[in-house]
Amino acid sequence: MLRVFLVEDESTIRETLRDTVPWAQCGYEFAGEAGDGEMALPLIRQAKPDVLITDIKMPFMDGLDLSRLVLREFPNVKIVIISGYDDFEYARQAIDIGVERFLLKPVTKNSLMGVLDELREKVKGERAQHNYLTQFHQEAQEYEQYARRRFFERMVGGQLTVQQIYEEAAKLDLDLRAQCYTIALFSILPKEAGESYSEPAARVRDALLEHFMKYPEYLLLRWNLNTYVVLIKADKDKMDGCIRRCIDSVREQYESCAPDQSWSLAMGTPTQRLSALPACFEEVSRLWACRYILPRQHVLSAETVGFLTRQDDGDNLAGLDPAKVNPSIWQGVLQSAAAEEIPSFVDEYLLSLSQALGSQPFCQYLMLSVRFTATAFVTGLGVSPEEFFSLLDCLELTGQNVTQGDLKHYLTQVLFQAATLRDKASSSQYGSLLGQAVEFIDSHFTDDSLSLNLVAREINISANYLSAVFSQEMGVTFTEYVTGKRMEKARELLRSTDKRSGEIAFAVGYRDPHYFSFLFKKTQGCTPRDYRAGGGRRA
Helix, strand or coil, X not given: CEXXXXXXCCHHHHHHXXXXXXXXXXXEEEEEEECCHHHHHHHHHHHCCCEEEEECCCCCCCHHHHHXXXXXXXXXXXXXXXXXXXXXXXXXXXXXXXXXXXXXXXXXXXXXXXXXXXXXXXXXXXXXXXXXXXXXXXXXXXXXXXXXXXXXXXXXCCCCCHHHHHHHHHHXXXXXXXXXXXXXXXXXXXXXXXXXXXXXXXXXXXXXXXXXXXXXXXXXXXXXXXXXXXXXXXXXXXXXXHHHHHHHHHHHHHHHHCCCCCCCEEECCCECCHHHHHHHHHHHHHHHHCCCCCXXXXXXXXXXXXXXXXXXCCCCCCCCCXXXXXXXXXXXXXHHCCHHHHHHHHHHHHHHCHHHXXXXXXXXXXXXXXXXXXXXXXXXXXXXXXXXXXXXXXXXXXXXXXXXXXXXHHHHHHHHHHHHHHHHHHHHHHHHHHHHHHHXXXXXCCCCCCCHHHHXXXXXXXXXXXXXXXXXXXXXXXXXXXXXXXXXXXXXXXXXXCCCHHHHHHHCCCCCHHHHHHHXXXXXCCCHHHHHXXXXXXX
16 A cells, blocks of 8 residues: 655645545555645655655745655655646646646545546556566576576586686676686574574675675675685785685674674685686685584685695504594584585595594594494484495494595595485475475466565575575576476467567566567577577577
């Protein structure tokens, strides 16, 4: 329901309009009244009406001056001026200001109701268009983010040559030209597991996303549910400053917004070659795994954790830090490490214990410790020890003399299988919700009002969490899934009907035919016209 405010110095007219116009029937709430512009202005600021009805001739401040001030502060307010003067100059000034209607007194109830109906429909249309444009920009940004992430995955995975990196970057409007590069990983962890970030963690996330997007030296991407990756690119003499700014921004946001939450940031060694980014990412991934070994070390770099790489063969237990064999390390890994992180973690963990790995009793202790911890963990998931053990082919190593390779295999398999069972349990937990989401999308994908927020409300979880879980579990983003359904329907209509492209756009959920054509070409490799001309074959 829209809000309307009335300004009229003649009390009889003001009261008559206030009491005789059926505001609710017209779709309005009567939000207030005043006898002149000066008295009205502070009340309007408080009421924030959608429609202002004002007389033009009033003491202290007339209707034209009031309209100028109101539109300066609230440009979307619709203003109706009523006047007892049939004067073209008043009407011209009102039009110049941006007033919607100019009505001559005496104003009848029916004529005012007609104007109110027109303005109500206009406001509804403008709001619908605004919401659509907002959704359009959000979908475009999400589509761009995941296209960039896929490009980054291929780049650090060594799947692209340097020439291909530049070609793909140009398609995504990314400028990777720089003298120096490095990669950082950091996480935004909820204080407790659940459907959404805790309030402090959400503040940290929003502040950091805004911070990194300010600077062209940073390319920020979401890596998984709680982890973000930053590609840092800068001139050689500015790289150290960019690295410090990255680290300081994460530290400052946690200290100010979430001082009771732990945080970690892994920073790779800078390189001057794009072709060396796969090695840089491998290094930063190994450093990232060290957050479980060194929970109090917030910044993980070659300098801060370099001692872990020192080889010291033997069975020297005297100088061993007891904290490194605390079962809480295994518990932390099992609770939050991605399954694909396990091999890197085990590598770094064994390097940190190299001084003691010559002792067979110590190796057996590690094997039993991780076995007991993992068994207790999966039992908490509802998995029996027997079921867990059936997935392992390394248990016979217990009680035998083992090599470091045997030990690595044992620890990796036990932790990996436990983490995999955790992920399956998590998928099962949210499978029902995702099933509801997919069912709702499949039934409503042709509605132009379909949005991530709408689906999240339908299944009663937060939109941010739905976005992250949907991508992680489905392998595509929410927007990509909806776009895929719409493109499938569009192909069918292009093949089986003679509808124009604009008509098909509306039929599959797009209000803007140009945006539909853009998406069709981007996802299908040809325009709708070319698709139809090709007899349904993709170009």
